[in-house]
Amino acid sequence: MNYFPDEVLEHVFDFVTSHRDRNSLSQVCKSWYRIESSSRQKVFIGNCYAISPERVIERFPGLKSITLKGKPHFADFNLVPNDWGGFVYPWIEAFARNRVGLEELQLKRMVVSDESLELLSRCFPNFKSLVLVSCEGFTTDGLAAIAANCRFLRELDLQENEVEDHRGHWLGCFPDSCTSLTSLNFACLKGDINLGVLERLVARSPNLRSLRLNRAVPLDTLQKILMQSPQLLDLGVGSYVNDPDSEIYSKLVTAIQKCESVRSLSGFLDVAPHCLPAFHSICPNLTSLNLSYAPGIHGSELTKLIHHCRKLQRLWILDCIGDKGLEVVASTCKDLQELRVFPSDPYVGNAAVTEEGLVAISSGCPKLNSILYFCQQMTNAALITVAKNCPNFTRFRLCILDPTKPDAVTMQPLDEGFGAIVHSCRGLRRLSLSGLLTDQVFLYIGMYAEQLEMLSIAFAGDSDKGMQYVLNGCKKLRKLEIMDCPFGNGALLMDVGKYETMRSLWMSSCEVTLGGCKTLAKLMPRLNVEIMNENELADFSADHTPKVNKMYLYRTLVGRRKDAPEYVCTL
Amino acid sequence: MSPPLLGVEEEGKSNVSLVASSTSIDCISQNGCGLKERNYLGLSDCSSVDSSAVPSLSEENKNNLNLKATELRLGLPGSQSPEREADVSLLIRGKLDEKLLFPMLPLKDGICSSSQKHVVSGNKRGFSDTMDGFSEVKGSLYSEKNWLFHSAGTESDSPQSVGQGKFPGSSGINAMLSPRPSGAQSAMIKEVSQRGLQDRSHAANGTNLNQTGTSNNSSSDPAAKAQVVGWPPIKSFRKNTLVTSSKNNDEVDGKPGPGALFVKVSMDGAPYLRKVDLRTYSTYQELSCALEKMFSCFTIGQCGSHGVPQGKEKLSESSLRDLLNGSEYMLTYEDKDGDWMLVGDVPWEMFIDTCKRLKIMKSSDAIGLAPRVVEKSKVKA
Numbered sequence: 001m002n003y004f005p006d007e008v009l010e011h012v013f014d015f016v017t018s019h020r021d022r023n024s025l026s027q028v029c030k031s032w033y034r035i036e037s038s039s040r041q042k043v044f045i046g047n048c049y050a051i052s053p054e055r056v057i058e059r060f061p062g063l064k065s066i067t068l069k070g071k072p073h074f075a076d077f078n079l080v081p082n083d084w085g086g087f088v089y090p091w092i093e094a095f096a097r098n099r100v101g102l103e104e105l106q107l108k109r110m111v112v113s114d115e116s117l118e119l120l121s122r123c124f125p126n127f128k129s130l131v132l133v134s135c136e137g138f139t140t141d142g143l144a145a146i147a148a149n150c151r152f153l154r155e156l157d158l159q160e161n162e163v164e165d166h167r168g169h170w171l172g173c174f175p176d177s178c179t180s181l182t183s184l185n186f187a188c189l190k191g192d193i194n195l196g197v198l199e200r201l202v203a204r205s206p207n208l209r210s211l212r213l214n215r216a217v218p219l220d221t222l223q224k225i226l227m228q229s230p231q232l233l234d235l236g237v238g239s240y241v242n243d244p245d246s247e248i249y250s251k252l253v254t255a256i257q258k259c260e261s262v263r264s265l266s267g268f269l270d271v272a273p274h275c276l277p278a279f280h281s282i283c284p285n286l287t288s289l290n291l292s293y294a295p296g297i298h299g300s301e302l303t304k305l306i307h308h309c310r311k312l313q314r315l316w317i318l319d320c321i322g323d324k325g326l327e328v329v330a331s332t333c334k335d336l337q338e339l340r341v342f343p344s345d346p347y348v349g350n351a352a353v354t355e356e357g358l359v360a361i362s363s364g365c366p367k368l369n370s371i372l373y374f375c376q377q378m379t380n381a382a383l384i385t386v387a388k389n390c391p392n393f394t395r396f397r398l399c400i401l402d403p404t405k406p407d408a409v410t411m412q413p414l415d416e417g418f419g420a421i422v423h424s425c426r427g428l429r430r431l432s433l434s435g436l437l438t439d440q441v442f443l444y445i446g447m448y449a450e451q452l453e454m455l456s457i458a459f460a461g462d463s464d465k466g467m468q469y470v471l472n473g474c475k476k477l478r479k480l481e482i483m484d485c486p487f488g489n490g491a492l493l494m495d496v497g498k499y500e501t502m503r504s505l506w507m508s509s510c511e512v513t514l515g516g517c518k519t520l521a522k523l524m525p526r527l528n529v530e531i532m533n534e535n536e537l538a539d540f541s542a543d544h545t546p547k548v549n550k551m552y553l554y555r556t557l558v559g560r561r562k563d564a565p566e567y568v569c570t571l
Numbered sequence: 572m573s574p575p576l577l578g579v580e581e582e583g584k585s586n587v588s589l590v591a592s593s594t595s596i597d598c599i600s601q602n603g604c605g606l607k608e609r610n611y612l613g614l615s616d617c618s619s620v621d622s623s624a625v626p627s628l629s630e631e632n633k634n635n636l637n638l639k640a641t642e643l644r645l646g647l648p649g650s651q652s653p654e655r656e657a658d659v660s661l662l663i664r665g666k667l668d669e670k671l672l673f674p675m676l677p678l679k680d681g682i683c684s685s686s687q688k689h690v691v692s693g694n695k696r697g698f699s700d701t702m703d704g705f706s707e708v709k710g711s712l713y714s715e716k717n718w719l720f721h722s723a724g725t726e727s728d729s730p731q732s733v734g735q736g737k738f739p740g741s742s743g744i745n746a747m748l749s750p751r752p753s754g755a756q757s758a759m760i761k762e763v764s765q766r767g768l769q770d771r772s773h774a775a776n777g778t779n780l781n782q783t784g785t786s787n788n789s790s791s792d793p794a795a796k797a798q799v800v801g802w803p804p805i806k807s808f809r810k811n812t813l814v815t816s817s818k819n820n821d822e823v824d825g826k827p828g829p830g831a832l833f834v835k836v837s838m839d840g841a842p843y844l845r846k847v848d849l850r851t852y853s854t855y856q857e858l859s860c861a862l863e864k865m866f867s868c869f870t871i872g873q874c875g876s877h878g879v880p881q882g883k884e885k886l887s888e889s890s891l892r893d894l895l896n897g898s899e900y901m902l903t904y905e906d907k908d909g910d911w912m913l914v915g916d917v918p919w920e921m922f923i924d925t926c927k928r929l930k931i932m933k934s935s936d937a938i939g940l941a942p943r944v945v946e947k948s949k950v951k952a
Binding site: 074076134160161188244245293342343344374399403483508 | 800803805921
């Protein structure tokens with residue numbers, strides 16, 4: 001190693017791109033650490049409170065691209081109160097102050113204010129790419145600042161954010177000189193946009209590869225846009241409502257036929273299903289199809305569409321497809337790798353798919369490696385069959401809508417079924433459980449799920465042993481999130497050192513008490529043990545018995561955070 | 572009646588008093604649901620009281636369970652028994668606490684799933700008193716509930732208890748989860764009312780609520796699920812968007828969603844009309860076959876019952892088809908403008924959009940008119 005000058009090592013390291021591999025590189029020896037750190041351009045921070053922006057900048061002076069994640073995963077399901085944290089402003093402000101040459105920013109579950117966007121747009125002249133996933137706190141005014149000031153903006157990708165729409169014509173803030181856009185996704189915006197402005201923007205963006213429109217964009221605008229941009233790879237249709245006999249529709253058919261490069265299709269937020277045949281011409285090229293926001297597409301129109309999609313690798317769909325529809329998928333999409341079936345009516349909670357659909361998919365699609373499946377019921381036999389058919393699962397998330405439902409046929413817990421999954425899928429990295437489950441399933445998980453990194457549990461288990469099996473057995477566990485399980489202090493305190501090997505632990509509505517959490521916090525100073533009790537702002541230091549409503553703990557190098565709201569107490 | 576379940580959300584105290592009360596059948600469901608309360612509001616702890624309550628509870632429940640097992644039930648065979656096994660196995664393991672984690676889901680285990688199953692089986696429930704112990708929002712719920720009874724009184728069994736069986740979970744939920752947006756609450760009420768109506772009709776028909784027919788827990792109180800914070804694990808963004816989407820799609824269609832499209836079908840000489848759902852067909856051929864089957868009995872002059880033996884029916888169908896094709900009869904429809912048109916000229920989708928009613932007309936009536944268009948006729952309405 002000493003024979004190579006630094007530049008050579010740097011050049012070699014350039015070929016190593018994944019952040020995990022680069023982390024490994026940096027642990028080889030001091031000189032490798034030094035070289036790797038000075039040359040790393042892309043940084044991934046899985047928990048924004050595990051480290052401070054200053055320390056990141058210090059270690060990686062060549063930083064150009066950063067990914068930050070904020071709130072815990074269960075925040076998606078309203079388990080984390082507002083104002084918990086995850087503010088991006090301090091990071092942007094620190095980058096600006098230290099003159100970081102930031103070009104790309106990707107945020108997930110963070111609070112992004114308009115001020116942060118404004119600052120971002122002004123302080124980084126080479127800024128190229130902004131990706132916001134499941135974020136909140138900003139309005140279209142912030143987007144206007146980005147559009148107006150980022151002269152070399154290539155990518156503006158907004159996925160499932162809660163954006164306050166001021167309808168301030170943010171799209172018109174892109175200057176006429178802006179011709180560099182490659183990706184524009186504003187599907188999550190709820191307000192109207194200026195259609196003429198959109199058409200002109202697309203017309204002057206010859207490099208546009210990905211375009212996802214929101215509900216406000218009607219079919220005739222879509223047709224004009226597609227005529228301008230037949231080179232698109234990824235299309236998100238906004239509103240898709242028209243009369244199949246109209247002239248606009250026939251123009252659309254022509255325009256779509258020209259879009260031979262489209263590989264990914266999504267949207268259809270408002271849809272007249274009998275207009276769907278217009279897309280049949282590009283379906284054979286599709287590798288990714290997301291109809292999970294299109295409840296208007298179902299029945300025969302849906303199966304007709306899927307019949308044409310022989311090359312599909314990723315499919316996100318609503319459960320109105322039914323078991324029969326899934327059989328069509330199984331017989332058509334032989335290359336399918338990822339399937340997500342969402343409930344079409346989340347409030348009533350009657351899913352239209354059962355274990356039969358899952359079994360059909362597993363037998364028809366042997367390449368399946370990732371699944372998220374919301375269903376009415378499940379059986380051990382089905383899970384065992386699925387495990388046998390698809391040993392390549394890396395992500396397996398099953399959600400039976402009735403959270404403690406047993407095997408629908410035998411009325412037994414689903415321990416054996418999930419046990420078969422972890423036993424058969426040796427590469428499993430992510431697992432979510434549901435249904436009636438005892439400690440036994442955790443015994444299996446601890447024994448077999450060697451590669452497991454993330455585990456989500458709800459309404460499962462009988463005793464502390466369940467959690468103990470998992471903590472003992474899953475050596476690669478990074479994120480554990482538990483709600484409504486009978487795990488208490490015994491499990492929590494069994495192996496406190498384990499939590500420093502993990503990113504975070506979430507426990508809500510379990511048997512853990514304040515005393516237990518305090519003990520843990522005392523033993524492990526490099527963990528932040530946060531307790532959330534929204535209904536009690538009082539001091540509870542004297543009392544050991546109350547059970548903790550929500551606990552979120554994570555390893556950190558920078559101690560307790562200073563932006564926690566009143567109801568969060570870091571022990 | 573047994574003493575009311577005093578503030579079930581309060582700690583073990585109420586559990587203990589329950590145990591001490593009667594072992595009547597009426598109490599079973601109360602006991603079941605009152606056994607273990609989870610404290611989601613971070614109120615005072617109940618662990619010490621619970622542990623003392625548990626052994627006596629299990630005993631009590633065993634007694635209750637036996638009584639429950641001997642209850643007369645009107646459900647389908649097997650619709651109740653799996654629960655009982657679940658009950659017994661759960662109790663024998665003595666792990667009551669863990670099993671009854673979630674009072675908001677009174678249907679978590681066999682014991683508390685009573686509310687739903689009892690609707691199906693028509694079992695009497697003495698749950699009325701438990702309602703008093705529940706929420707501050709009960710007022711609004713109760714008024715909804717009463718509305719529900721009056722409008723759908725098909726159950727012969729005490730509709731009161733059946734209806735109440737639907738609500739305990741939901742009102743309990745409202746009590747326990749104080750930061751409840753009102754929108755969700757009204758949605759829940761609507762959901763529960765809908766479920767109540769559905770369940771009622773299903774129970775009356777004696778069918779199992781579950782479509783796949785294999786599970787009893789499938790239709791457990793959806794209102795309960797809707798109210799559980801964090802469950803089902805769907806992104807709130809997705810939930811909010813889908814609600815908007817389905818509303819918009821309904822407007823788009825201009826009809827009540829992708830529902831049925833029933834039109835009247837009349838036939839010359841038939842004593843009564845029929846109705847068909849045009850959405851269940853996708854071609855003219857299918858419609859034609861269906862109409863043939865429907866009206867075959869009229870043309871041949873046989874009895875109008877559908878129990879016509881196979882052979883005879885075949886004869887009549889083919890005769891009708893011959894009749895239709897041989898221009899004895901013609902299929903016509905009235906469009907949006909009120910004109911009578913010959914079926915088959917326009918694409919199917921357009922036909923569905925414009926068709927208001929159908930008529931099987933004798934060709935003799937059409938003689939003298941333009942070959943492809945039948946004029947307005949003054950047939951019986």
